[in-house]
Amino acid sequence: MTNRRLLPLLIFGTLWAVLLRHLSVHWALNPQYSFGWLVPFLAAFLLFQAWQERPEPAQPLNTRAAKWLAGLWALSILPTWLLEQPNPDWRLISWALGFEIILLSLCAVYWMGGKNWLRSFAFPICFILTAIPWPTGLELVLIQNLMRAVAWGTVELLGCFGIAALQHGNVIEVGTGMLGIDEACSGVRSLQSTFMAAIFLGHLYRCSLPRRFALIGIGIALALLCNLGRATFLAWEAARHGMDAIAKYHDPAGFTILTICFVLVWVAALLIAPAPSATRGPNRSPAGLPHPLPTRFMIGLALWLATVFLATEVWFRLHERGPREQLIFQWPESRANFRELDIPAQSVSYLKFDEGRACRWKESDMGIWHAFYFQWKAGPARSRILARSHRPEVCLPAGGFKLKEELGNLRFDLQGHEVAFSGYTFQRDEHMAYVFFCTWEDGHQGNARTQWSRFTGIDSVLRGERNLGQEVVEFILLDYFSAEEAIASMRAHLPGVLSVRQAM
Numbered sequence: 001m002t003n004r005r006l007l008p009l010l011i012f013g014t015l016w017a018v019l020l021r022h023l024s025v026h027w028a029l030n031p032q033y034s035f036g037w038l039v040p041f042l043a044a045f046l047l048f049q050a051w052q053e054r055p056e057p058a059q060p061l062n063t064r065a066a067k068w069l070a071g072l073w074a075l076s077i078l079p080t081w082l083l084e085q086p087n088p089d090w091r092l093i094s095w096a097l098g099f100e101i102i103l104l105s106l107c108a109v110y111w112m113g114g115k116n117w118l119r120s121f122a123f124p125i126c127f128i129l130t131a132i133p134w135p136t137g138l139e140l141v142l143i144q145n146l147m148r149a150v151a152w153g154t155v156e157l158l159g160c161f162g163i164a165a166l167q168h169g170n171v172i173e174v175g176t177g178m179l180g181i182d183e184a185c186s187g188v189r190s191l192q193s194t195f196m197a198a199i200f201l202g203h204l205y206r207c208s209l210p211r212r213f214a215l216i217g218i219g220i221a222l223a224l225l226c227n228l229g230r231a232t233f234l235a236w237e238a239a240r241h242g243m244d245a246i247a248k249y250h251d252p253a254g255f256t257i258l259t260i261c262f263v264l265v266w267v268a269a270l271l272i273a274p275a276p277s278a279t280r281g282p283n284r285s286p287a288g289l290p291h292p293l294p295t296r297f298m299i300g301l302a303l304w305l306a307t308v309f310l311a312t313e314v315w316f317r318l319h320e321r322g323p324r325e326q327l328i329f330q331w332p333e334s335r336a337n338f339r340e341l342d343i344p345a346q347s348v349s350y351l352k353f354d355e356g357r358a359c360r361w362k363e364s365d366m367g368i369w370h371a372f373y374f375q376w377k378a379g380p381a382r383s384r385i386l387a388r389s390h391r392p393e394v395c396l397p398a399g400g401f402k403l404k405e406e407l408g409n410l411r412f413d414l415q416g417h418e419v420a421f422s423g424y425t426f427q428r429d430e431h432m433a434y435v436f437f438c439t440w441e442d443g444h445q446g447n448a449r450t451q452w453s454r455f456t457g458i459d460s461v462l463r464g465e466r467n468l469g470q471e472v473v474e475f476i477l478l479d480y481f482s483a484e485e486a487i488a489s490m491r492a493h494l495p496g497v498l499s500v501r502q503a504m
Contacts, residue, residue, distance in 0.1 A: 035193035036131035046124035058114030070107040086460035088381040112290030130196040154231040168400035174239040194219040205273035226257040319464025329373045335361035370476040378469035387470035401426040417500040434486035440471040
């Protein structure tokens with residue numbers, strides 16, 4: 001009997017460890033999801049609470065259907081895990097892996113205690129979904145619009161206090177300088193964490209479904225108000241004491257606002273929660289032990305999972321050989337008005353690159369070029385996540401730029417190597433900026449990645465390529481009359497500053 005219970009613990013303990021390890025990289029790199037470190041402990045508390053109050057285990061009514069469903073979820077882990085290796089940043093993979101492990105766990109709970117146990121344990125098991133990063137498209141639209149709303153509200157409040165301020169997209173201009181609502185790259189820090197807290201507290205206090213939705217709405221409103229208060233305070237300090245004051249108060253203000261927001265959501269949960277007598281039944285002795293899981297199925301599941309992880313490792317290790325090609329940035333120090341640019345400490349903190357440099361110069365056609373080069377070493381998953389997550393359409397609005405047009409995928413010839421850039425037209429005040437952005441993933445010779453996409457991510461699996469180094473190059477061209485003129489300048493002058501070479 002002991003072995004029959006030990007094997008399921010080993011299987012599901014391994015699966016949950018794999019999921020948490022995958023998600024922990026996002027929690028460590030993305031400030032808006034740092035609350036994820038707390039979620040497993042809260043889920044464990046809810047599981048313990050559900051175990052203490054568990055009903056008598058019922059006999060599962062349809063074990064055959066449960067076996068088929070569990071088998072389907074188990075089989076789907078193979079393609080998901082293969083895709084995860086070169087694509088840890090692909091949030092669809094995070095959601096797929098999360099659902100597969102959750103659904104397998106729910107099948108096991110159903111086998112052990114029937115529908116009664118499924119109702120009792122479903123919420124604690126599914127709670128981990130609150131710590132999975134939101135889909136990129138949804139997050140981008142939501143965050144950008146909310147940040148513009150926060151910037152607008154901040155300008156209006158400053159006006160009420162007699163401080164002159166102007167809004168430029170996500171940037172607030174005060175008398176001492178420009179204040180960026182920098183969460184355009186890191187998200188509204190308290191929004192996702194407050195969303196998680198509202199869901200947790202709604203379940204903890206046994207709120208009805210309408211009350212839980214009301215608590216979530218209250219949490220979102222409080223998160224926005226708290227971020228508005230934080231932005232207003234920082235803009236006030238910048239206007240009174242200069243931009244250097246921001247560094248002193250930025251992080252303390254953020255943590256203070258997060259704490260205040262959580263406390264207010266907790267108070268709201270206490271106010272709308274029903275009386276304890278309405279949600280808790282009389283004290284009773286704990287229910288009996290669960291029914292054992294089917295031994296043959298558990299053995300088959302263990303063998304299948306071992307095959308998945310071993311075969312994946314073998315596949316990629318067999319292909320991780322051969323020469324690689326890298327982008328080489330040749331800094332145009334002989335160009336007119338060449339000048340090194342300081343990378344802000346906040347940007348360094350967000351990007352966490354292994355090598356980074358920025359500069360500006362005037363080209364022979366009199367256009368102003370700004371260049372940014374960042375490199376992440378091969379190996380850790382953070383390299384792929386960081387290189388692919390900070391893109392112009394995400395980060396430039398934090399500097400007051402508004403995206404006017406996407407120029408599509410543009411290819412430039414560099415001494416026989418074709419390198420692809422994404423082109424954009426941005427506007428700031430009356431000035432146009434033409435942005436060309438390239439992500440380069442080191443590949444085998446003749447197959448270097450010139451522009452990463454979901455299709456190249458799938459192709460990386462077929463080629464057995466993972467843990468490759470990442471490079472990002474971004475050019476911002478100013479003082480050109482049109483996008484066509486900027487593109488022509490890129491074709492003429494890019495080979496002088498960028499080349500492709502085989503890595504040593």
